[in-house]
Amino acid sequence: MVSYYWKLIVKTILIFLTGLITTSGYCQIDGSEPNNFPEIRIYISKNQLSNLRHNQNKLILSHPTLIVNHDTANVKEIHTRGKTTLQFKRKSFSVELDKSITIHQSGKKIHVKKFNLLNLSMDKNLWRNRWSFLCMDQFGLFPLFNSFCKIWINDEPQGIYLIVEKPQQLQGRLQSPYMLRRGLNHNVEDEYFNKNEKELAKKYKKQFQSIYSSDFSRPPDSLAARLHRIINLDMYFQFLAFNYLIMNGDYSDEVFFYIEPTKNWFEIVPWDYDDILRPIPHEGRSERNLEFTKHKLFSLEESMDRTIAGNKTLYEQYEKVLKALLFSLDAAQLESASYKVLRELEQLSEDDSMANTSLFLDVHPFDIQQAKEDILISLDYILKRREWILSQLK
Numbered sequence: 001m002v003s004y005y006w007k008l009i010v011k012t013i014l015i016f017l018t019g020l021i022t023t024s025g026y027c028q029i030d031g032s033e034p035n036n037f038p039e040i041r042i043y044i045s046k047n048q049l050s051n052l053r054h055n056q057n058k059l060i061l062s063h064p065t066l067i068v069n070h071d072t073a074n075v076k077e078i079h080t081r082g083k084t085t086l087q088f089k090r091k092s093f094s095v096e097l098d099k100s101i102t103i104h105q106s107g108k109k110i111h112v113k114k115f116n117l118l119n120l121s122m123d124k125n126l127w128r129n130r131w132s133f134l135c136m137d138q139f140g141l142f143p144l145f146n147s148f149c150k151i152w153i154n155d156e157p158q159g160i161y162l163i164v165e166k167p168q169q170l171q172g173r174l175q176s177p178y179m180l181r182r183g184l185n186h187n188v189e190d191e192y193f194n195k196n197e198k199e200l201a202k203k204y205k206k207q208f209q210s211i212y213s214s215d216f217s218r219p220p221d222s223l224a225a226r227l228h229r230i231i232n233l234d235m236y237f238q239f240l241a242f243n244y245l246i247m248n249g250d251y252s253d254e255v256f257f258y259i260e261p262t263k264n265w266f267e268i269v270p271w272d273y274d275d276i277l278r279p280i281p282h283e284g285r286s287e288r289n290l291e292f293t294k295h296k297l298f299s300l301e302e303s304m305d306r307t308i309a310g311n312k313t314l315y316e317q318y319e320k321v322l323k324a325l326l327f328s329l330d331a332a333q334l335e336s337a338s339y340k341v342l343r344e345l346e347q348l349s350e351d352d353s354m355a356n357t358s359l360f361l362d363v364h365p366f367d368i369q370q371a372k373e374d375i376l377i378s379l380d381y382i383l384k385r386r387e388w389i390l391s392q393l394k
Helices: 002-023 046-054 128-140 165-173 198-209 220-230 231-247 283-292 303-310 312-328 330-351 352-357 368-393
Strands: 040-043 065-068 075-081 094-105 108-118 146-153 156-165 179-182 186-190 255-260 265-270
Touching: 040 108, 040 312, 065 075, 065 094, 094 186, 094 231, 094 283, 108 165, 128 146, 128 156, 146 330, 156 165, 156 352, 165 186, 165 255, 186 198, 220 231, 220 265, 220 312, 231 265, 231 303, 231 312, 231 368, 265 368, 330 368
Parallel strands: 040 146
Antiparallel strands: 040 065, 075 094, 094 108, 108 156, 146 156, 179 186, 179 255, 255 265
C-alpha cells in the first residue's frame, strides 16, 4: 500500500512539472536562464528598402551595414535568397562576412562567417525548422548552428527569424574539398569547391553521379557494398528515417552532399523542414504506391530512394537504422526539443513588435497560443507515430 501511494505522489509531481513546462514562460523550473537571442540590425538606403519590399527577384544589398548584438560586422555580401519566399515583403537573406562574428549563447561562443537569415514565412507557427534541427542534432545529422533571432531593417522590426549557419561554413570547418546541393532528379544544383581545384571537383562530381549510374541489376549485396564505398549510407538512412517519422513532404532536393576528407565518401546535411507532418508527400507518392506501399519511406521521388526500397539488402539495412534512430530519438528527446522551442517562442512573443511582424504567408501575425496548441498536438501525434512504427518493425 505504501508503494502504491509513493507511485501516486510521483505521478502527480510529474504531471505538475509537465504542466509547468508546457504552460509557463521561459522562467523554467530547471533554473535555466532566458535565451539571449541574436539581435540583428541592417541599414540600407531608403530606395533599397522600397526595392527590397517589392522586388521578387534576388537582390544584392548595396553597401549595407550589419550590426549583431551592438557589434558592427565587416560585410562581404548580403543578398536575398529563396524561391517562393522571395514573393513576400519580409525577405530571407544570405550573409557572408569578411571576418567571423562571435555570438554568445547558452554559455558558448559561436563564430559565424557565412549564415542565412530565414524569414520563416512558410513555417506555420515558426517552430518546424527549429524543432527539426534540434532533433537531428541529437543523432548528429544537423551540426549547423541555428537560433531564433530578431531582425530590424532601418530600425523597423522585421519579426522573428531563424539564423542558420551555412553548410559552406561546415565544409570549411571540416576541410572538405567538395560539396554540392542535390536538385530535382538528382541534378547538381550548386557546387562548392576551391576554384583552383576544378579537376578534383570534376572527380567528386563524377563520384556523386556514379550513385545513379550503378548497375542496379547487380546482386543486392554487391550493389550495397558499392554504394557504401561512395556515400555514408547509414547517415543517408538516418535522413530517410527521420523524414519518414515526421512525414516531411519535400526533401529529395533539400540536402547537401559533401566529401568527408578522411573517408573520401559523401556525407550529408539536410535542409528546409517547414513542410513536415504532411498527410502525403508532394512528389513520389505514385511511385511509392505502385510497388512499395508497405515500405517505411515517406517519398520515393528520388531514384536513389527507390533503389533502397527495391534492393533487399539495402532495405534491410535501412530498417535497422530506422529502428536504431527511433530508440535514440525517444519520447524524452522529442519532448525536450518541443518544450525548448516552446520556451523560446514564449520569450520571443513577449516583444509585440516582433510577434506582430512575423507574418505567416505575409498575412497572419504570430500567435503564441496557437503555436502552443500546434506544438503540443504535433508532439502527441509524433510520439504515437513513433510507437506505431516500432510496433511494425517488431
